Amino acid sequence: METLERILGEQPFFAGLNPEFLRLATGCANNVRFAAGEFICKEDDPADRFYLVRHGHVALQLFAPGRGAMTFQTVGPGEMFGMSWIAPPYKWTYDARALELTRALAVDGLCLRDKCDHDHDLGYELMQRFLSRTIESLHATRLQLLDVYGAKV
Amino acid sequence: MAMSETASMGGVEDRTIPCVGRVSARRIESSDVVTLDVETPEGPVRYAPGQFNMLTAFGVGESAISISGDPASGRLTHTVRAVGPVSRALCNLRPGDAIGVRGPFGVGWPIGTAATRDLLFVAGGLGLAPLRPAIYAALAERSRYGKIAILYGARSPDSIIFRRELEGWRGRFDLHVEATVDHALDDWRGHVGVVTNLISQVEFDAEQATAFACGPEIMMRFVAQALVAREMRESDIHLSMERNMKCGYGQCGHCQFGPFFVCRDGPVFAYEAIRPLLALREI
Numbered sequence: 001m002e003t004l005e006r007i008l009g010e011q012p013f014f015a016g017l018n019p020e021f022l023r024l025a026t027g028c029a030n031n032v033r034f035a036a037g038e039f040i041c042k043e044d045d046p047a048d049r050f051y052l053v054r055h056g057h058v059a060l061q062l063f064a065p066g067r068g069a070m071t072f073q074t075v076g077p078g079e080m081f082g083m084s085w086i087a088p089p090y091k092w093t094y095d096a097r098a099l100e101l102t103r104a105l106a107v108d109g110l111c112l113r114d115k116c117d118h119d120h121d122l123g124y125e126l127m128q129r130f131l132s133r134t135i136e137s138l139h140a141t142r143l144q145l146l147d148v149y150g151a152k153v
Numbered sequence: 154m155a156m157s158e159t160a161s162m163g164g165v166e167d168r169t170i171p172c173v174g175r176v177s178a179r180r181i182e183s184s185d186v187v188t189l190d191v192e193t194p195e196g197p198v199r200y201a202p203g204q205f206n207m208l209t210a211f212g213v214g215e216s217a218i219s220i221s222g223d224p225a226s227g228r229l230t231h232t233v234r235a236v237g238p239v240s241r242a243l244c245n246l247r248p249g250d251a252i253g254v255r256g257p258f259g260v261g262w263p264i265g266t267a268a269t270r271d272l273l274f275v276a277g278g279l280g281l282a283p284l285r286p287a288i289y290a291a292l293a294e295r296s297r298y299g300k301i302a303i304l305y306g307a308r309s310p311d312s313i314i315f316r317r318e319l320e321g322w323r324g325r326f327d328l329h330v331e332a333t334v335d336h337a338l339d340d341w342r343g344h345v346g347v348v349t350n351l352i353s354q355v356e357f358d359a360e361q362a363t364a365f366a367c368g369p370e371i372m373m374r375f376v377a378q379a380l381v382a383r384e385m386r387e388s389d390i391h392l393s394m395e396r397n398m399k400c401g402y403g404q405c406g407h408c409q410f411g412p413f414f415v416c417r418d419g420p421v422f423a424y425e426a427i428r429p430l431l432a433l434r435e436i
């Protein structure tokens with residue numbers, strides 16, 4: 001447990017979190033491993049966790065008939081994915097697939113939500129962190145949407 | 154053509170007149186990007202990484218195009234993307250065809266003054282072309298620099314330019330090379346996402362690093378902001394700007410950018426000098 005707490009605390013997402021909150025969060029986390037090509041989640045599955053990647057890379061994909069799986073983001077060491085457990089309808093909105101052997105920490109969203117409901121200070125701290133990740137990814141998505149490498153029109 | 158020389162008429166340098174060169178080789182980089190090697194009557198060329206030439210497609214017109222080759226080779230190399238009449242005509246040239254060359258013009262990357270420092274090259278799309286001479290120059294004297302990272306963002310895997318070279322650089326132990334694309338199908342094994350995401354994945358000493366970024370202006374703005382967020386100084390971040398050009402040497406005012414002429418004072422500028430201008434819509 002102690003090692004898991006240390007590993008979790010080393011993840012950028014949890015960096016600087018007060019030790020008591022980190023201990024609470026560790027109670028919801030466990031180490032997971034995925035083989036190359038393995039699906040971690042599929043679109044429309046119930047979303048009950050998020051992942052902090054420690055090793056390897058994960059492709060976030062949408063499948064389009066006739067075009068196949070299209071990757072819109074890859075996630076590597078130190079990065080996280082999975083926000084759908086925070087708000088209804090609690091469903092994954094994409095497929096996540098390990099591109100290579102991937103080690104990650106899976107954090108149980110239901111367990112964490114429960115702890116946040118009981119301790120609003122923990123909830124506020126974590127939601128701030130999730131919000132700042134959401135803003136970062138919104139900025140990146142905007143840049144992707146603008147298709148800046150295309151010809152000027 | 155020596156660095157400060159261009160075509161000469163009766164011994165008097167006239168920067169308005171192109172010298173007539175010949176295309177000696179043509180390589181297709183992607184569906185709309187072509188690299189041309191050009192031979193000029195003056196023989197081996199000298200230029201500073203980051204400088205550009207005004208290239209003429211005879212009968213069509215002239216465009217500013219950066220030099221994209223190895224400065225040590227003495228060869229003139231340009232990489233052109235077909236976006237309009239002139240660039241399309243340049244892309245359609247074949248070995249043996251005539252091409253007009255005026256230049257080299259402008260202020261290049263301050264690669265020499267970055268000795269002993271960590272170097273970050275951040276390129277987007279065709280922006281790798283103006284950076285490539287600086288990368289060659291740094292690699293030619295690899296031991297003079299600290300860590301070197303090349304971060305490259307492109308629209309899709311098939312729009313990546315200089316692919317073989319990137320792969321070769323990636324295989325070196327003394328370079329950190331990462332490429333990312335905006336979208337990809339399942340067969341792409343690299344990163345997907347914006348180039349700024351890669352900045353968090355490289356190690357460098359922000360106090361002792363110099364960054365060179367080239368690509369669409371909006372991308373360079375985001376890159377500069379991400380580097381500043383990693384505590385780099387604005388004066389250590391250099392961007393290559395593009396504005397419409399006519400004369401190429403500070404006479405006509407076409408390329409005015411606030412108090413600067415991009416052709417004469419740039420195209421490479423320190424972020425510190427141009428940051429306020431990047432936010433203005435009017436220029």
Ligand SMILES: Cc1cc2nc3c(=O)[nH]c(=O)nc-3n(C[C@H](O)[C@H](O)[C@H](O)COP(=O)(O)OP(=O)(O)OC[C@H]3O[C@@H](n4cnc5c(N)ncnc54)[C@H](O)[C@@H]3O)c2cc1C
Pocket residue numbers: 150151152153205214215216217218219220232233234235236237238239240241279282283394395396397398420
């Ligand atoms: C210092 C400098 C260095 C440059 N280096 C290179 C280089 O190495 N390789 C290169 O291919 N180009 C480079 N350019 C841009 C190049 O000069 C223009 O793309 C070219 O002049 C366009 O001329 P055109 O007649 O083909 O198209 P235009 O008729 O001028 O434009 C046709 C269409 O293309 C769009 N367009 C124009 N320029 C660009 C652009 N840069 N990117 C995307 N869309 C554009 C226009 O908005 C228009 O919609 C450089 C420009 C500058 C100022």
Ligand code: FES
Pocket residue numbers: 397398399400401402403404405406407408409414415416417
């Ligand atoms: S192009 Fe004439 S002043 Fe710059």
